[in-house]
Amino acid sequence: MIEKLAYLWPEITLFIATCLVMIVGLSPAANARRLCSWICGVALLLAAGLAAYTPANPDALFPDLIPYFKGLTAVVGLMLLLALAGTVDRDLEDLIDRGKIKFNPLQANRAEFYSFFLFSLTGLMLCATADDLIWLFLALELTSLPTYVMVVISTRGTRSQEAGVKYFFLGALGAAVFLYGFALIYGAAGSTDFNDIRAAFAQDGLGSIGTAGMLIALLGVSFKIAAVPMHFYTPDVYQGAASPVSAMLAFVPKAAGFMSIFALCGLVGWGFGEGSDRLPESVHAMLWVVAALTMTVGNVLATLQDSVKRMLAYSSIAHSGYMLVGVLAGPGDTIASNGLAAVLFYLLCYGVMNVGVFAVLASLRNSRGEEPDALDSLRGLVRSHPLHGWAIILCTLSLLGFPPLLGFLGKVPLFTSGISAGLLPLVLILGVNSAIAAFYYLRLVATVYLEPKDEDAPAIDTQPIVARPIAAAISAGGVIVLLIAVQPLLEAAHESSRYRPVEAVEAGAPAADDALLQLSEPITSRDARPASDAG
Secondary structure (H helix, E strand, O other): OHHHHHHOHHHHHHHHHHHHHHHHOOOOOHHHHOHHHHHHHHHHHHHHHHHHOOOOOOOOOOOOHHHHHHHHHHHHHHHHHHHHOOOOOHHHHHHHHOOOOOOOOOOOOHHHHHHHHHHHHHHHHHHHHOOEHHHHHHHHHHHHHHHHHHHHHOOOOHHHHHHHHHHHHHHHHHHHHHHHHHHHHHHHHOOOEHHHHHHHHHHHOOHHHHHHHHHHHHHHHOOOOOOOOOOOOHHHHHHHOOHHHHHHHHHHHHHHHHHHHHHHHHHOOOOOOOOOOOOOHHHHHHHHHHHHHHHHHHHHHHOOOOEHHHHHHHHHHHHHHHHHHHHHHOOOOOOOOOHHHHHHHHHHHHHHHHHHHHHHHHHEEOOOOOOOOEHHHHOOHHHHOHHHHHHHHHHHHHHHOOOOOHHHHHHHHHHHHHHHOOOHHHHHHHHHHHHHHHHHHHHHHHHHHOOOOOOOOOOOEEOOOOHHHHHHHHHHHHHHHHHHHHHHHHHHHHHHOOOOOOOOOOOOOOOOHHHHOOOOOOOOOOOOOOHHHOO
8 A cells, every 4th residue: 555655645745735724724814814825826836746757557547647637637726726716705804804803713714615625636636546446436525525515605695505505415316326336346346446357357247237337337427527417417506606616616526527437447448449349338338328418418508598607517518528429439549549638638628728717707796796697798898808808708719619729629639539439420429519519609709709788787897806817817828828739738648548458368267467467478377386296
């Protein structure tokens, strides 16, 4: 167990920062309490640096995944941290500064909020390190449980409380479903260790219990990525939570879910292209149907929304469907044919461009001091608030996949890997859904850029929080600036997605450790003892 510490330094760094935030956030001194976000930022920077120097794990399903994925988590986490500024305790701190009330730690939420933020990112990183079903379950729950509380305390109204309750109960259902699937996988393989499970499945096949366990586990994990049919909570929760928290929900649980899907599919033997070496037919068929439904349901329902946050929620569902195409394509030999690399790169693209739209919404307020949510409330935003208007336009066009922005180059590998893997009908569905998405994305762009402001509508002002427009500007700049780094990032994603397959075990041969090491030579006797000594 001690050897695993070499892969856990980014998580250890975030945990230390979490403990500091818990203490500092309850300090009677206002200047000390304001250090919470700075501690989080420094910890994320350190975690990103440590992730870059984390060694490869030769025994993992994906030996080189940790540096890329943990670095991705830290980078997007920094953007989310900027957007989350001022989400809690703003009014309380204002009253304390004016001498109206004294600080009471029971009334403050800053320590808990930032601690839960770091806990959730720690769980996301742990998903990439998981090599055991129990570890994976705990990492998934560490990712999700803090977000339930963050949703509830993100606003002062009852809407966030309602959203938190819905999110919690449906999250508990999803956790119960995939935990039951994990139990069946354990029953079929006789172990919770990934390598042991792979060796057992390579020798004996999935079997009925293993197949049921895999399908049920994938269904439960679909809740994390908001895939059909586990998507019903998404629009209500996104609309009820504060916009920065909605931005976090759109990325962190989704990334954890895809890491779990990678692990589960890796357990059953993952090849590339058509033929017997790809995912088992039952798993492949289930993911195919889920991908097609998720894309279509998400995009069609998004076209019916007048709420920007509900529209983005259904958009998030559709993007999960897009990435499932890469999952089905599997690990390829080249960048163009590697579906896993396409998913990893698209997670980065989605994280960058998604934060910008929510950060713009979080930067604005109407006459009641609330975030604007109605689409009509953003009419003429480019003329009234140019920075916010252009930021939402660039990020929205990138979410659409409008060339030559980052989202377009992120979506191309999904198409090429799907075509290379022979998934032509699914790729066609992906293309049609991208066209459907153009309707509501361009509708948002036209509202912000082309339509005049309604003089009778309530005035839209900016929030007195500098970090939020900075997050929006970074996101909008990222969809352009990162274009120069697309090739290196794709190459890094390709290297990170290298899958270590297990060679098929000969019938009747024991599932020895040699099956886990992908030996290029046949297994020979290691005892080499004379026959007379065998007794």
